[in-house]
Amino acid sequence: MINKNDIMAQLKSKMKANSLLLPFYLLAFLLLASCAKMGQPDGGWYDETPPKVIGASPADGAINVNQKKINIYFDEFIKLDNPSEKVVVSPPQLEQPEIKGAGKRIQVSLVDSLKANTTYTIDFSDAISDNNEGNPLGNYTYSFSTGTAIDTMEVSGYVLESENLEPIKGILVGLYADHADSAFRAKPMLRVSRTDSRGRFVIKGVAPGSYRIYALQDMDGDYKFSQKSEKIAFSHDIIVPSSKPDVRQDTTWVDSLHIKSIDQVSCQTMSCSGHSPNHLWIEPSSRRSD
Numbered sequence: 001m002i003n004k005n006d007i008m009a010q011l012k013s014k015m016k017a018n019s020l021l022l023p024f025y026l027l028a029f030l031l032l033a034s035c036a037k038m039g040q041p042d043g044g045w046y047d048e049t050p051p052k053v054i055g056a057s058p059a060d061g062a063i064n065v066n067q068k069k070i071n072i073y074f075d076e077f078i079k080l081d082n083p084s085e086k087v088v089v090s091p092p093q094l095e096q097p098e099i100k101g102a103g104k105r106i107q108v109s110l111v112d113s114l115k116a117n118t119t120y121t122i123d124f125s126d127a128i129s130d131n132n133e134g135n136p137l138g139n140y141t142y143s144f145s146t147g148t149a150i151d152t153m154e155v156s157g158y159v160l161e162s163e164n165l166e167p168i169k170g171i172l173v174g175l176y177a178d179h180a181d182s183a184f185r186a187k188p189m190l191r192v193s194r195t196d197s198r199g200r201f202v203i204k205g206v207a208p209g210s211y212r213i214y215a216l217q218d219m220d221g222d223y224k225f226s227q228k229s230e231k232i233a234f235s236h237d238i239i240v241p242s243s244k245p246d247v248r249q250d251t252t253w254v255d256s257l258h259i260k261s262i263d264q265v266s267c268q269t270m271s272c273s274g275h276s277p278n279h280l281w282i283e284p285s286s287r288r289s290d
Helices: 004-035
Strands: 053-057 069-074 079-080 088-090 100-103 105-109 119-123 129-130 141-145 153-159 172-176 191-194 201-207 212-216 233-236 242-253 259-273 278-281
Touching: 069 141, 069 278, 079 100, 088 191, 119 201, 141 201, 153 172, 153 212, 172 201, 191 201
Parallel strands: 153 278
Antiparallel strands: 053 069, 069 105, 079 129, 088 119, 100 105, 119 141, 153 201, 172 191, 172 212, 212 233, 242 259
């Protein structure tokens, strides 16, 4: 016959053993839950490198070009910010070109007819950046020529507000080969640029010759002074771009202490200057005498 007291003792012994194992089971469950916890990867190093141009069709600097569709290729996905405002095509286009970015490519479709024996420049300013971190490419200009040579000289300077000497951002600056005082009313500018936040402009792809320079707040996009509300500035000086070979000093040493000769050596690159006025002063058009 089974003793009641023996049964109770066996039950208490099993309950005690189970209570000792309980913390172990709980600890094992927590470890397993911790191992299964999901997390976000850190993503690696932050990319600070802007996109690079790896090719173009037609090639950058190509000559004898007769096509109006241009493709520019990059080493990574890019963004194109506000091309209608930031991208400047020269010679100025009366019909707005179609400029769009897709993936690793920018496509430019010109609408105006191409001019013979003319250098075309497409200045992207800071409109191009990479798709992820937004690193800007900065001051990229694509060029081609419909003739047998590329014009590479530049005219640069600053545009300031005459009332407070503050720089004017985004105003149009252009050249005229026609020196007549009425040219800026009758004809569109020959080559153009826009000022940056410092009021600085750089007109690129300028051919040898002599020019008058104007700054214009172009309200209707016709690249000439056609409304009295448009602000305008000009210089009385005639600008004659010129170029000269870069030179450097080449020192020949006899030993570590004695110089044998110092010679002037021509470099492969060319230094070009526009001899432009350093500043153009903008005044409200109401102050001008018509």
